Amino acid sequence: MHPTPAPPPRAARAREIVSLAAFDEVAAGHGSLAGYRVQAVDLTDRTSTLLRLDSTDAVFLGCPMAPEAAARVRASGALVFPPVPGLPFDPYRGCPYTPEELYASLDRGYEATPDARAHAWSRRTAGDGDVFASMLRAIHDDAVSDALDDILDGCRVVGVMGGHATERGSVEYAGAARLGRSLARAGFTVATGGGPGAMEAANLGAYAAPFADTMLEEALVLLAKAPSFRPSVTEWARAAFEVRSRWPGGGTSVGIPTWFYGHEPPNAFAAHIAKYFANATREDGLLARSTAGVVFLPGAAGTVQEIFDNATPNYYESHGEPRPMVLVDRDHWTRELPAWPLLRSLAAGRALESRIALVDGIDEAPGALVRLRG
Template identity: 75%
Template sequence: MPGAAHDREIETVAEFDEVAASGSIAGHRVQAVDLTERTDRLLAVETAGALFLGCPMTPEAALSVRARGALVFPPVPGLPFDPYRGHLYTPDELFTHLASGGYEATPDARAYAWFQHTKADGDVFASMLRAIHDDSVSDALDELLSGAPVVGVMGGHAMARGTEDYAEAARLGRTLARCGLTVATGGGPGAMEAANLGAYAAPFDDTMLDESLELLAKAPSFAPSVTDWAAAAFEVRARHPLGGASVGIPTWFYGHEPPNAFAEHIAKYFANATREDGLLARSTAGVVFLPGAAGTVQEVFDNATPNYYESRGEPTPMVLVGRAHWTEKLPAWPLLRALARERSMEHRIALVDTPAEAAEAIRALGSSTGQD
């Protein structure tokens, strides 16, 4: 039954209390919930077939629930991340200690350092923890985006703050969000940050984005200082709290590229292949490809491939932005158009000149099959 597995997941103390009040959590999956203050409840409740993933509890409670048929995966000490986490990351979580210790002190930087160290060691336990973590993130991402019209915005990390290209990408993200679409990006700097910034700015009047672009231009790039780059973004958030939500899906595989602070929900992965495929597969309302280099070209055809072989429904819309870029500098458009013609899906792709035209193109391509 669709959704049945999610109905058995317990991801907060409040959810645990609600289910346990019935006298049974049999068959439920309790994920990263601190149960150290729930010993009496754990000793009394039925637990046959329950699964506890990374839930702190007293030794007495752990022994009791195991004896009564539960399976317990205890927390792993010393990690800079929780492999069993039940929710996506937030910017505040990943950038904790930024102000006091700089970027190197943040959980994001420490997770990257752990990844680099354990990857070099080839430790099978570490690779298992990374896989569990990434699966937990995927589960949380699916729960967040269930039923949402998601539009992916792809583009290069090198696009600098303070440039007109960055400003146009931000206005694109704002327009898409104001159209009721959930903006999802690769979660990093450059064009990705710009689109997430635009979605964050969507609830405010237009002057907010203009002011924010000017402020961010003081730290154009994450090099040489990630600390200064991130601090500028948090200054924008402090001046304009409660901005619009969007999704960033970055990776520690490219750990030298930090996540941006404007994606309210961050699904950060260790495995880049899982991240790339997941971002494109969840872009149900289409994908906008801003000018980019090798990574963006790869994403164009990673997205084109399932569209090419789609047999159960309509392919998702694809919009390439920058005629000269995609026909002359990196001529992906002629090949994409040839593939589309072969599968009669030309009505689902478009090449436009500017980001301002991309949002309308996404809406037009979606409305051609009643998805508007």
Template identity: 75%
Template structure:
């Protein structure tokens, strides 16, 4: 099994995100001064808080006993208390896991934390509550921080494509084989984290450690619930059945959003960076694809992603342009002719040698390599 691309040891050494980190810091340094403690339950660490210097520390959503809280506040620490009644933790220190977002699926998707967070978002977005918008912003910034920590040092390749690609189709199987090949080559696969082409690429990465026949079997099993409509519950159950039969998959990243609340996250991404703000999610997804992006056939969202990625490549605002591979000549030159415009933008610029159009999905990995991915 491929290991995760980054570990806690790589994050800012001032950040404390687990109880183990807290204990190790207190033991090794004897001080919490200047540290940031993020979403760690400290109700059983009162003695340590009372006897350790906490000046200039920041506690983000850390439950603690009243005497400990009074002491750290008196020393000048900032304490952002937990917010009761939320279906999510705005201060969380780690990305989501599918098991967390889909907890309670046996009672129906509507009861899961993922669905409850979307319902909260819809309600608070409609009433324009400044408190709620601040909580969303804090949550999304925490997710970005966790994503950066996870991917530090990783070579990340994006696979973009539409949510409408149904399980059981040849296109879905092709996208899954692409994800598998990219993962086997040592790249970290990142997608928009939703259904369709996104799920297929995450599934392919997940099955990369297994024999090729496993992916074929998994696709057949998933074909019994081809779409997340009309039942997200049955769609998700089929995915977890695959994961139960083959429990040791490779890691990959899914970066979905509650902005598209009708689209659930797919359970095959090992780490899920789910955002409330779609603009933050879109830019963050593409910015982290340092080994390039493969664009499968899609509609408005995929077209937007092509040119969201082309803009920094055009201006070289992130340094050297990253490879862009568009798959399906007819789709990108006739149905949605994004390729001619992309070619025109790239002409006589350094990104010109970093774009390619291929006919078949099987050609995408080699094209990515030729472009320097």
């Protein structure tokens, strides 16, 4: 097994247009669309521009445009992939999701939101073997990966892994939130699996980073009134948006969830949500993008898998910037789920040996991460 390759440099993606403002800038500054890739930009009001500019070798992905404009760009050598009607998501999207986007219509209940509708579409089409649905899922996930690389370009990303079962109001949830806040205040970009539990707590902590410490204490109390996404995702999400409304403009972090686990709704504290249909793509991408290290909170099967998935590139790589791994809770990782002894044995004599640490408590994790980074 070989390490997952790093995303291409930003220069390789410089000819992508993902907003109307960027389209107008290219049209005015370059006077040509030749070779550009335009993703999910509504061009219905840019007919005169499309009729005028060269579109040789351009590609338009899901861009609404007037029929005469579509005919003109095709005639000049462009490829036009029209929007797909009837979908609860845009397969060509050029940016990650926002919490407001995924939870639109929450006032009518979670089942009315784009997030729930996309999951329902995925379940409905996953088993029927329809190649068109498979293609749409693949295009969507690739577009999300590309958008995520744009967002994270130049960031020092620390992944925080942990179970979804950690409830609001618990000591463990508060600790994970403090961890996210500490990492964000230290200049790291927090990235999680984007779901509930410890993942939400870490994203909440990053959101709380710009505020006084009392903000997080008060937010934890507000959230505790809906401890879990069971039995009601609606009430669980509403409590999060109440916190966001009371303290707008929080810190930025990333959530990378999946529709594969429909019982895990995305949390509302990650500013950028890269949600995938394919869980394997999501898991691999989250770890590969955690270039500044990963903190593993107590978890179950999924977290154990992530530990060894992340250990593999460190095991084989002897050069380059280290990617530290910090496991939190000595008793959990040596007795309950003894991943640490196996990890230490695997690391012996390898570069991985200097990149792993086991700490007793969450508050020790940021310091351990910095020490491992040298």
